[in-house]
Amino acid sequence: MSTALVTDLTIFVLALLVGIEVIGKVPATLHTPLMSAANSIHGVVLVGALLIGLTAHTTVGYILAFVAAFFAAANVVGGYVVTGRMLKMFRRKAQPAPAQAAPAQAALNGQGQDKVQEARR
C-alpha cells in the first residue's frame, strides 16, 4: 500500500467521523435543507469532471467530459440555489406574506395535483 493511498484513506475515515459528529447535531426541522446542502456539496465532483479535460483528446473523452460537466454543474448550481430558497422560508416569527404570492402559489399548486394520491402516513 502506497503512502499516498494511506494518506487518502486517513483523510476519508477522519472526514467520515467529522461528518457523523457534525450532522448528528442537526435538528429534524432542518433535515430536508441538510440533505439538499449535502447534495450541493457532492456537486464538488464538478472538479473531477473538469479535470477530465486535462487529458481528454479523443471523441469519447470529450463526450464523457461534456456529460460529466453537465451533470455536475446542474448538481452544484441547483443544489445551492434550492437550499438557499428553502432556508429563506424558515422564520422565527410569522410575517405577513407578500400580497401576490398566495394566488401565484395556488396556481402552481393546481398543477399535477390529481397525480398526488391521498397520502396515508
Next chain:
Amino acid sequence: MNTFDTNIQLVYILAAACFVVGLHLMNSPATARRGNQVSTAGMIIAVVITLVLLIHDGTVTAVGWTVLIIGALLGSVVGLYSARTVQMTAMPQLVSMFNAVGGGAAALVAVYGYIHDESAPGGVLGSTSVFTVLDVIIGSVTFTGSLIAAGKLQGIITSSPVMIRGGRAINLAIAAIALGSAAFMLTTASLPALLLVVLASLAFGVLMVLPIGGADMPVVISLLNAFTGTAVAMAGFVIQNWGLIIAGALVGASGGILTKLMADAMNRSLGNIIMGGFGTGDTAIAVAVSGDAQIRSIAADDAAIQLAYASKVIIVPGYGLAAAQAQHGVAELAALLEDRGVEVSYAIHPVAGRMPGHMNVLLAEANVPYPQLKEMDEINPEFPRADVALVIGANDVTNPAARRPGTAISGMPILDVDQAKSIIVVKRSMGHGYAGIDNELYTNPKTSMYFADAKRAVAEMTAAVKTLVG
C-alpha cells in the same frame, strides 16, 4: 508532488473545511443560511482553483475547453431553472435528480480514468484500483436508482411496489455479473468488462428501487444520498483529490445518519425495506376493531368551538395535508387561534412527508414560525396537556396499535395523540394507511372524525372560528 500541486491540494482542503463549517452551521435554523453561504464559498474556491490548475497545466485542448464550458453552462442553466421553479412538495424528486446526476458524474470520472489508462501505450492499469471499480458500480447504481425514485415520487412510475417474478434471483445474478466483471477489470485491461460492469450496475439500480413502496421513500432517498457521497469519495481516490474525498465522506455520513433515523422512525430494518414490505400484503396482519366500536363524526361548528376555547392545540400534519395543499390554510387557522391566545404547536413525525424533514419545509413555506415545529420526542410529553389534538392527513404514525405487539406497525415510534384531552381527525374516509390496518385512534371515545378533504375542512373550520368569535 511539486510545490504547485501541494498548494493546489491545500486550497482543496480549505474548500473542504468550508463544507464542514457550512454543515455545522446547519444545526440551527438561525445560522443555517450562513452555513449555506459558507458552503457555497467553499465550492467556488474549489472550482476556481481547478480552473487555475487547468490553465496552468496548459494541456487542455480548444475542443476540451469548449466541451467543458458548454457542458457546465448548460448544466448550470438546467440546475438553476429547476431549483427556482420547483414546488416544495416536489423537493424529494429534485433531491433525487441531484443524487442521480451527482452519482452519474462520479461514475463517468472513473469510466474516463479507466478508458484513458486502457488506451495508454501498453494498456497500463497502474491507477486502476478497487476505487475505480467501486466508483463505477456505486455511481451507476445511484444514477438509475435515483431516476426510478424520482419517477415514483413524481407519479410517472407507480409508487406501489413493483414485484418482478423471481426478482431476487435476477438481482443476485446481476450483482454477480457486475462483481465478476469488476474483478476481471482489476486484473486485465478490458473495455467489454467495464461496459458489462456499467450495464449490470445500471440494471441493478432499477431493480433495487422498483420494488420499494411509496411510504419507504424517505429511507430510499437518504440511502441514495449516502451512495452518491460514497461514489464521489471514490472518485476522489481515483483522481487523488482530497476535496472530493472529504466532501464525499461528509455526504456519505449525512446520508447514512438520515437513513438510520428514517428506518428507526418506521421501526424497520434497511434490509426489510430494500426487500419490499408494506403494501405487499405479506406483512400486514389485520387487527380486528371490535364490531361495536363507535365512530363519532363532527361538524365545522363544533370543531371550531373546541379549537377556539382551547388553551393548547397540537396540530398533527401528515403527508395527506400536503397532498391536499392545505398547509397554507392550516397556517391561517393556527394564526387565528394564536391571536385568541391559544398555544399552537405542530407535532412532526420523522416520516411525515416524502423525505427527511419534508413536512417542516412545507409548513415553513406556509409561513409557520419554526419554533412551533416540534419533533416527536419533544412534543410527545406535551400531548396530555393539550386540549385538542388536530390530526390532518396523518394515519399510521398516530395509531396506538403500534404500542402492542402483533400488529404490522408494532414497535414503530408514534405520536401520542391519544393522550390529548380531545382529538379531531380530519380524513376523507375510513381508509387504511400504508400499513393496511385499522387505526384504533378513530374509535377512541375522545376522538371525533371530520370527514372531508383536508383543504376544505380547514377552510370550513377557519370560517366557523371567525363567525364564532367574530
